[in-house]
Amino acid sequence: MASEKPAPLLQIEDLHVSVGDREILRGVDLTIGEGETHVLLGPNGGGKSTLLNTIVGMPGYRITQGRVVFKGVDLAGLEIDERARLGIGIAFQRPPAVRGVKLRQMIDVAANGTLDDEAMAALDEDLSLGHMLERDVNMGFSGGEAKRSEMAQLLAQMPDLALFDEPESGVDLDNIAVVGGAMNALLKGEERIAERTRAGLIITHTGHILEYVNADVAHVLYSGRLACKGNPLDLIEEISSHGYEACVGCKLCQSL
Numbered sequence: 439m440a441s442e443k444p445a446p447l448l449q450i451e452d453l454h455v456s457v458g459d460r461e462i463l464r465g466v467d468l469t470i471g472e473g474e475t476h477v478l479l480g481p482n483g484g485g486k487s488t489l490l491n492t493i494v495g496m497p498g499y500r501i502t503q504g505r506v507v508f509k510g511v512d513l514a515g516l517e518i519d520e521r522a523r524l525g526i527g528i529a530f531q532r533p534p535a536v537r538g539v540k541l542r543q544m545i546d547v548a549a550n551g552t553l554d555d556e557a558m559a560a561l562d563e564d565l566s567l568g569h570m571l572e573r574d575v576n577m578g579f580s581g582g583e584a585k586r587s588e589m590a591q592l593l594a595q596m597p598d599l600a601l602f603d604e605p606e607s608g609v610d611l612d613n614i615a616v617v618g619g620a621m622n623a624l625l626k627g628e629e630r631i632a633e634r635t636r637a638g639l640i641i642t643h644t645g646h647i648l649e650y651v652n653a654d655v656a657h658v659l660y661s662g663r664l665a666c667k668g669n670p671l672d673l674i675e676e677i678s679s680h681g682y683e684a685c686v687g688c689k690l691c692q693s694l
Protein backbone atom coordinates (compact mmCIF):
# COMPACT_ATOMS: atom_id res chain seq x y z
CA MET A 439 0.00 0.00 0.00
CA ALA A 440 1.43 3.41 -0.93
CA SER A 441 2.26 5.43 2.17
CA GLU A 442 0.77 8.92 2.42
CA LYS A 443 3.16 11.68 1.34
CA PRO A 444 4.31 13.73 4.35
CA ALA A 445 3.33 17.42 4.43
CA PRO A 446 6.14 19.61 3.05
CA LEU A 447 8.45 21.28 5.55
CA LEU A 448 7.85 24.71 4.02
CA GLN A 449 4.88 25.70 1.90
CA ILE A 450 4.57 29.19 0.48
CA GLU A 451 1.31 29.96 -1.26
CA ASP A 452 0.52 32.99 -3.45
CA LEU A 453 2.76 35.19 -1.31
CA HIS A 454 2.51 38.93 -1.81
CA VAL A 455 4.87 41.08 0.25
CA SER A 456 5.17 44.85 0.43
CA VAL A 457 7.96 46.93 1.90
CA GLY A 458 6.66 50.40 2.70
CA ASP A 459 4.11 51.07 -0.04
CA ARG A 460 5.96 49.01 -2.71
CA GLU A 461 4.84 45.51 -3.58
CA ILE A 462 8.03 43.42 -4.02
CA LEU A 463 6.69 39.86 -4.15
CA ARG A 464 3.62 39.32 -6.33
CA GLY A 465 2.46 35.76 -5.90
CA VAL A 466 5.31 33.44 -4.93
CA ASP A 467 4.55 29.72 -4.66
CA LEU A 468 7.30 27.50 -3.28
CA THR A 469 7.34 24.10 -1.62
CA ILE A 470 10.41 22.69 0.12
CA GLY A 471 10.28 19.14 1.41
CA GLU A 472 12.29 17.74 4.29
CA GLY A 473 15.89 17.05 3.25
CA GLU A 474 15.74 19.13 0.06
CA THR A 475 18.17 21.90 -0.84
CA HIS A 476 16.81 24.59 -3.16
CA VAL A 477 18.59 27.48 -4.86
CA LEU A 478 17.09 30.91 -5.47
CA LEU A 479 18.36 32.92 -8.44
CA GLY A 480 17.28 36.31 -9.75
CA PRO A 481 18.41 39.80 -10.68
CA ASN A 482 19.55 42.43 -8.16
CA GLY A 483 16.63 44.06 -6.41
CA GLY A 484 14.25 41.31 -7.51
CA GLY A 485 13.15 40.39 -4.00
CA LYS A 486 15.26 37.35 -3.09
CA SER A 487 16.35 38.74 0.28
CA THR A 488 12.80 40.02 0.79
CA LEU A 489 11.53 36.43 0.49
CA LEU A 490 14.03 35.12 3.06
CA ASN A 491 13.47 38.06 5.42
CA THR A 492 9.72 37.45 5.21
CA ILE A 493 10.14 33.76 6.07
CA VAL A 494 12.20 34.57 9.19
CA GLY A 495 9.85 37.40 10.18
CA MET A 496 12.07 40.47 9.90
CA PRO A 497 10.08 43.62 10.68
CA GLY A 498 9.02 45.80 7.74
CA TYR A 499 8.14 42.93 5.38
CA ARG A 500 4.35 42.98 5.18
CA ILE A 501 2.39 40.00 3.85
CA THR A 502 -0.61 41.44 2.02
CA GLN A 503 -1.85 38.17 0.51
CA GLY A 504 -1.03 34.46 0.73
CA ARG A 505 0.75 32.57 3.47
CA VAL A 506 3.93 30.90 4.67
CA VAL A 507 3.41 27.56 6.40
CA PHE A 508 6.27 25.78 8.20
CA LYS A 509 5.77 22.34 9.78
CA GLY A 510 2.05 22.88 9.30
CA VAL A 511 2.10 26.18 11.23
CA ASP A 512 1.04 29.42 9.53
CA LEU A 513 3.89 31.79 10.42
CA ALA A 514 1.75 34.94 10.31
CA GLY A 515 1.91 36.65 13.68
CA LEU A 516 4.89 34.64 14.96
CA GLU A 517 7.90 36.69 16.10
CA ILE A 518 11.45 36.05 14.81
CA ASP A 519 12.48 34.14 17.96
CA GLU A 520 9.38 31.93 17.82
CA ARG A 521 10.19 31.04 14.21
CA ALA A 522 13.80 30.27 15.19
CA ARG A 523 12.54 27.96 17.94
CA LEU A 524 10.29 26.23 15.40
CA GLY A 525 13.46 25.43 13.42
CA ILE A 526 14.12 28.24 10.94
CA GLY A 527 17.62 29.71 10.72
CA ILE A 528 19.22 32.29 8.46
CA ALA A 529 22.67 33.46 7.42
CA PHE A 530 22.06 37.06 6.36
CA GLN A 531 23.40 38.73 3.22
CA ARG A 532 24.65 41.64 5.31
CA PRO A 533 24.62 40.46 8.92
CA PRO A 534 23.95 43.28 11.39
CA ALA A 535 26.52 44.20 14.03
CA VAL A 536 25.44 43.59 17.63
CA ARG A 537 27.26 45.93 20.01
CA GLY A 538 27.87 44.51 23.48
CA VAL A 539 27.28 40.85 22.55
CA LYS A 540 30.34 38.65 21.98
CA LEU A 541 30.21 36.07 19.20
CA ARG A 542 30.81 33.34 21.82
CA GLN A 543 27.66 34.46 23.67
CA MET A 544 25.67 34.66 20.43
CA ILE A 545 26.70 31.11 19.50
CA ASP A 546 25.64 29.97 22.99
CA VAL A 547 22.23 31.59 22.54
CA ALA A 548 21.85 30.05 19.06
CA ALA A 549 22.60 26.63 20.55
CA ASN A 550 20.13 27.29 23.36
CA GLY A 551 22.86 26.55 25.91
CA THR A 552 23.46 23.03 24.59
CA LEU A 553 27.00 23.58 23.31
CA ASP A 554 29.72 22.15 25.59
CA ASP A 555 33.37 23.28 25.49
CA GLU A 556 34.32 20.48 23.14
CA ALA A 557 31.60 21.39 20.61
CA MET A 558 32.56 25.08 20.82
CA ALA A 559 36.21 24.16 20.21
CA ALA A 560 35.20 22.09 17.18
CA LEU A 561 33.22 25.03 15.75
CA ASP A 562 36.19 27.30 16.43
CA GLU A 563 38.51 24.95 14.58
CA ASP A 564 36.20 24.21 11.63
CA LEU A 565 35.45 27.88 10.99
CA SER A 566 38.73 29.46 12.23
CA LEU A 567 36.84 31.72 14.62
CA GLY A 568 39.83 32.49 16.91
CA HIS A 569 39.79 36.08 18.21
CA MET A 570 36.35 36.64 16.66
CA LEU A 571 34.77 34.65 19.53
CA GLU A 572 35.68 37.41 22.02
CA ARG A 573 34.63 40.28 19.76
CA ASP A 574 31.23 41.97 19.46
CA VAL A 575 29.23 40.18 16.76
CA ASN A 576 30.09 41.54 13.31
CA MET A 577 31.68 44.73 14.69
CA GLY A 578 34.40 45.38 12.12
CA PHE A 579 34.37 41.79 10.90
CA SER A 580 35.77 41.42 7.38
CA GLY A 581 33.51 39.96 4.65
CA GLY A 582 34.89 36.46 5.18
CA GLU A 583 34.78 36.75 8.98
CA ALA A 584 31.14 37.90 8.91
CA LYS A 585 30.13 34.90 6.78
CA ARG A 586 32.05 32.47 9.04
CA SER A 587 30.36 34.05 12.06
CA GLU A 588 26.94 33.52 10.44
CA MET A 589 27.82 29.89 9.70
CA ALA A 590 28.95 29.32 13.30
CA GLN A 591 25.61 30.57 14.60
CA LEU A 592 23.69 28.35 12.16
CA LEU A 593 25.79 25.28 13.02
CA ALA A 594 25.09 25.97 16.69
CA GLN A 595 21.35 26.34 16.06
CA MET A 596 21.10 23.36 13.66
CA PRO A 597 17.80 24.57 12.19
CA ASP A 598 15.51 22.23 10.25
CA LEU A 599 15.32 24.85 7.49
CA ALA A 600 18.50 26.87 6.85
CA LEU A 601 18.28 29.97 4.67
CA PHE A 602 21.54 31.26 3.17
CA ASP A 603 21.53 34.72 1.61
CA GLU A 604 24.51 34.95 -0.78
CA PRO A 605 26.90 32.95 1.41
CA GLU A 606 29.80 33.48 -0.99
CA SER A 607 29.47 37.22 -1.58
CA GLY A 608 32.59 39.14 -0.54
CA VAL A 609 34.34 35.90 0.38
CA ASP A 610 37.68 34.70 -1.04
CA LEU A 611 38.15 31.22 -2.51
CA ASP A 612 39.63 29.69 0.68
CA ASN A 613 36.75 31.02 2.74
CA ILE A 614 34.16 29.85 0.21
CA ALA A 615 35.49 26.33 0.73
CA VAL A 616 35.18 26.73 4.52
CA VAL A 617 31.68 28.23 4.36
CA GLY A 618 30.52 25.76 1.68
CA GLY A 619 31.92 22.80 3.63
CA ALA A 620 30.03 23.92 6.73
CA MET A 621 26.82 24.34 4.72
CA ASN A 622 27.12 20.89 3.18
CA ALA A 623 27.78 19.37 6.61
CA LEU A 624 24.66 21.09 7.98
CA LEU A 625 22.52 19.99 5.03
CA LYS A 626 24.08 16.51 4.78
CA GLY A 627 24.55 17.10 1.07
CA GLU A 628 26.45 13.85 0.57
CA GLU A 629 23.47 11.74 1.60
CA ARG A 630 20.33 10.85 -0.34
CA ILE A 631 17.37 13.19 0.25
CA ALA A 632 15.51 10.50 2.20
CA GLU A 633 18.40 10.30 4.68
CA ARG A 634 18.80 14.03 5.14
CA THR A 635 17.08 15.69 8.06
CA ARG A 636 17.46 19.38 7.20
CA ALA A 637 16.40 21.51 4.26
CA GLY A 638 18.07 24.55 2.73
CA LEU A 639 17.33 27.54 0.54
CA ILE A 640 20.41 29.22 -0.91
CA ILE A 641 20.56 32.53 -2.74
CA THR A 642 23.50 32.78 -5.11
CA HIS A 643 24.39 34.87 -8.15
CA THR A 644 27.51 33.05 -9.26
CA GLY A 645 26.77 29.48 -8.18
CA HIS A 646 30.35 29.13 -6.85
CA ILE A 647 29.03 27.86 -3.53
CA LEU A 648 27.43 24.92 -5.38
CA GLU A 649 30.91 23.47 -5.92
CA TYR A 650 30.74 22.63 -2.20
CA VAL A 651 27.02 22.16 -1.56
CA ASN A 652 24.77 19.69 -3.35
CA ALA A 653 21.54 21.38 -4.41
CA ASP A 654 18.50 19.62 -5.84
CA VAL A 655 16.58 22.32 -7.69
CA ALA A 656 16.82 26.02 -8.52
CA HIS A 657 14.13 28.70 -8.93
CA VAL A 658 14.36 32.04 -10.69
CA LEU A 659 12.63 34.98 -9.00
CA TYR A 660 11.65 37.42 -11.72
CA SER A 661 9.06 40.22 -11.66
CA GLY A 662 8.00 39.23 -8.16
CA ARG A 663 7.25 35.58 -8.98
CA LEU A 664 9.11 32.31 -9.36
CA ALA A 665 9.33 32.22 -13.13
CA CYS A 666 11.51 29.17 -13.86
CA LYS A 667 12.48 26.01 -12.04
CA GLY A 668 15.18 23.56 -13.05
CA ASN A 669 18.57 22.00 -12.51
CA PRO A 670 20.72 24.51 -10.54
CA LEU A 671 23.92 24.32 -12.58
CA ASP A 672 22.08 24.28 -15.94
CA LEU A 673 20.01 27.35 -15.03
CA ILE A 674 23.07 29.26 -13.79
CA GLU A 675 24.88 28.49 -17.05
CA GLU A 676 21.86 29.56 -19.11
CA ILE A 677 21.56 32.82 -17.13
CA SER A 678 25.25 33.65 -17.39
CA SER A 679 25.09 33.15 -21.18
CA HIS A 680 21.73 34.73 -21.99
CA GLY A 681 20.53 36.70 -18.94
CA TYR A 682 17.54 36.37 -16.65
CA GLU A 683 14.86 37.49 -19.11
CA ALA A 684 15.82 34.79 -21.62
CA CYS A 685 15.78 32.19 -18.84
CA VAL A 686 12.12 32.81 -18.03
CA GLY A 687 10.12 30.18 -19.89
CA CYS A 688 13.25 28.73 -21.55
CA LYS A 689 13.47 25.08 -22.55
CA LEU A 690 15.30 24.24 -19.31
CA CYS A 691 12.34 25.30 -17.15
CA GLN A 692 10.37 22.41 -15.73
CA SER A 693 6.66 22.89 -15.18
CA LEU A 694 6.07 25.09 -12.15
Ligand SMILES: Nc1ncnc2c1ncn2[C@@H]1O[C@H](COP(=O)(O)OP(=O)(O)OP(=O)(O)O)[C@@H](O)[C@H]1O
Binds near residue numbers: 458483486488531
Ligand atom coordinates in the same frame (compact mmCIF):
# COMPACT_ATOMS: atom_id res chain seq x y z
N1 LIG B 1 13.95 47.06 4.51
C1 LIG B 1 13.75 47.63 3.32
N2 LIG B 1 13.43 48.93 3.21
C2 LIG B 1 13.20 49.49 1.99
N3 LIG B 1 13.27 48.83 0.83
C3 LIG B 1 13.58 47.54 0.88
C4 LIG B 1 13.84 46.86 2.12
N4 LIG B 1 14.11 45.56 1.85
C5 LIG B 1 14.04 45.45 0.50
N5 LIG B 1 13.70 46.62 -0.07
C6 LIG B 1 13.56 46.90 -1.51
O1 LIG B 1 12.93 45.78 -2.11
C7 LIG B 1 13.51 45.49 -3.38
C8 LIG B 1 14.00 44.06 -3.37
O2 LIG B 1 15.16 44.01 -2.55
P1 LIG B 1 15.87 42.66 -2.14
O3 LIG B 1 16.95 43.02 -1.19
O4 LIG B 1 14.85 41.69 -1.69
O5 LIG B 1 16.45 42.18 -3.55
P2 LIG B 1 17.46 41.01 -3.89
O6 LIG B 1 16.82 40.18 -4.95
O7 LIG B 1 17.88 40.33 -2.65
O8 LIG B 1 18.68 41.81 -4.54
P3 LIG B 1 20.28 41.55 -4.47
O9 LIG B 1 20.56 40.46 -5.49
O10 LIG B 1 20.85 42.87 -4.93
O11 LIG B 1 20.65 41.19 -3.07
C9 LIG B 1 14.61 46.53 -3.60
O12 LIG B 1 14.11 47.58 -4.40
C10 LIG B 1 14.92 47.00 -2.18
O13 LIG B 1 15.43 48.32 -2.17
Ligand SMILES: [Mg+2]
Binds near residue numbers: 531
Ligand atom coordinates in the same frame (compact mmCIF):
# COMPACT_ATOMS: atom_id res chain seq x y z
MG1 LIG C 1 19.64 40.19 -1.60
